[in-house]
Amino acid sequence: MAEHREELIALDRAIGDSDHGENMDRGFQAVMEKLAQTPPETPGAALKLAAMALMSKVGGAAGPLYGTAYLRAATALGESADVDAAALAGALTAARDGIVARGKAELGDKTMVDAWSPAVEAADEVLVAGGDAVAVLAAAAEAAEVGP
Ligand SMILES: [Mg+2]
Incomplete structure (x- = not known):
């Protein structure tokens, strides 16, 4: 997301309010911080942690959409280690x-x-x-x- 921040801002400028790159970059920085603070024990736990960070940090429609995606994926993986x-x-x-x-x-x-x-x-x-x-x-x- 950090790498594509400017590209996402330019795309959002054409149809929206130019904040998508900013939002997503901030959200995934929060994901990286939370992963470092509390290393998850399973892939599902990592996705759930990402979902929570994205829902709290990414505004507009993107936060709930990405949060839902990560949360559903986390639920699908369950407690499995592999x-x-x-x-x-x-x-x-x-x-x-x-x-x-x-x-x-x-x-x-x-x-x-x-x-x-x-x-x-x-x-x-x-x-x-x-x-x-x-x-x-x-x-x-x-x-x-x-x-x-
Ligand atoms: Mg926007």
Whole structure:
């Protein structure tokens, strides 16, 4: 987020009030501070901690949307110490579903759902094909970049 702060500010300037880069950078700095203060014991706990930091530090619509995504992903992972391909794909699906439920956006509305949904589909395809967690995540990231 720090790396893309200026890019996000420029994008938000075109359609909003130019604060998105500022907001997200502040939110993820808070996430990093909390992770350092209280190192979580599980991946799910790390995501839950991130959700809480983002909801308290990121204003506008982004805080609740990202907070919901991280919280749903945390719940999907549960108490497990390991994240395998199936758990990861499940967490991505839960995060996307949380964003859709919270934001009421559908595919094609030019929101982040247009990145999340292709990512979830790609993750599921790689999972079904027998890919490991790293392959699932790489496919999701690539599909998010490409979009619908
Ligand atoms: Mg804004």
